[in-house]
Amino acid sequence: MCMVIFSPVLAIFAFATCGGYSGQLRVRVDCADKNQTNITISFGYPFRFEQVHFKVPLCDLKRHETLFLEGDFSKSAQFFVTVAVFAFLYSLLATVVYFFYQNKYRENNRGPLLDFLVTVIFSFLWLVSSCAWAKALSGVKEVVASTQVLFLMSACREPANECEALEKPVWTRLNTSVVFGFLNVMLWAGNIWFAYKETGLHKTSQRSTRTLSEKQSSFSQRQCSQSSFDHSGASYGQQLYRQVSFDHSAGGFSLPHTSLGPPSLYSSSSMGPLILINDM
Template sequence: MCMVIFAPIFAICAFATCGGYYGHLQVKVDCADRRQSNLSINIDFAYPFRLQEVHFKAPLCEGKREEVLFLDGNFSSSAQFFLTVGVFAFLYSLLATIVYVFYQNKYIRNNRGPLVDFVVTVIFSLVWLVSSCFWAKAVSDIKTATNPTQVLLLISACRAQENKCTATQEPLWSRLNASAVFGFVNVVLWVGNIWFVFKETGWYKTGQRYPTRSASAKRTSEMRQRLYNESSFEQPEEGFGPQLYRQDSFNQQVGRQGSLNQAQVSLSLPPAYVGKPVIYNEENKVASQGPMIFVNEM
């Protein structure tokens, strides 16, 4: 959404400040002979900054003659390249806005739209960077070529000490500086948009579907698998050995418990049996017989 809103705006600001720039410089030549002085020499330059074609007339201060002078430098290639990138970036961002809003389903179908958008975004990021660097260097050179001190050195009359040459008006560079700044703002904007476009491609979705595990997680899983293989499959004798040992120890414990129970039984009192009691009369004859207890001797 940020790309949709800000990309066309900053692209317009970049190529408008560059293509719409107009510079004005005014100098005066005060000759020793007042009759040959020219106090208003106007020098105008603008896009595409072919300064070698900008000419002006200056007095020679020798008779009534004038000379035609030209500025130095041709910066049209950098300026035109920067402006072309801005115009195409504006058109593409405008087209992308229409697609995002009205053709979202077709955009994500078969993953072609996000891939094309990703490639174009990377290309525009690179060309914005190159054009902005070239244009920033060109702006610096234009300032040097139109510096009043540099321009006055081109005038022959200003080389004589008896004549006085000064600049009455200098160019304003705020708009040209703003164009270079907007160029680098577009670089940041388009480079930052690469990530958001990449998230819409199938490459990012594939990575999210099969996320890579960290190194520690891999080592932990490998260690668990190794321990499992060693205890269950790779060493069967050692795997079943502890189980047999535990079974033998359990049998021995059961045997010891059984012998203990037998010893306790052997040390217990002898069993007793209940019988009928016997009653004798005076003649020692058995009159009646009741329950009797018989104890077995050990």
């Protein structure tokens, strides 16, 4: 439910704060002849600074020069916005399917498997795009820094002239876009486990583990029963062996009794051996 509510909202904030950004830098140039000029440098998404140009006065010759900023950060910015837009569209589509087409969603387990796969992909895309955009934003700030722009102007490199930045860009929106990017990373990565549970794959793995443990337990029980049988057989043999006792004092021995018939006693002498014979 958290994924359904927060995923579209965070995606909207991510591409709105980055894609809708525009800023400007205002610089004042005071020439030595008391001639003053204010210059406004405007820029914005997708941050192709090679296309941003502005005119700067040449104080000594009373002419103007056209300068261009350096750097192109459009790939990282557009990649970040594209991921945010597609994540927003998929979140809306998944919400509609989940609430209104629940039966088709769970048919043959295709819907949960597809949702799990797309969640993993978007988690990776959010991570890559957020890192790329965070690095690109640091480059944007360096290019539009007032010291960097003033260094490009020939008039500002002359000691007799004075240059000053009147207005600097506000980076709050772009910093917020990076924050929303990493919030989307945590949201989509955290939803991987819930999407995995919807597929039912974890139940299959648990059943297979339980079956394997049961097989091992039954095998151990069979081994224990066989071992007890062997011990009982050995004790039975020992009992039979004990029944044949030798009477060293009498000089005779006795055979174990059986149920074949009443025994007959024969003695050759008073001190001779006693023999028990069963009549068949």
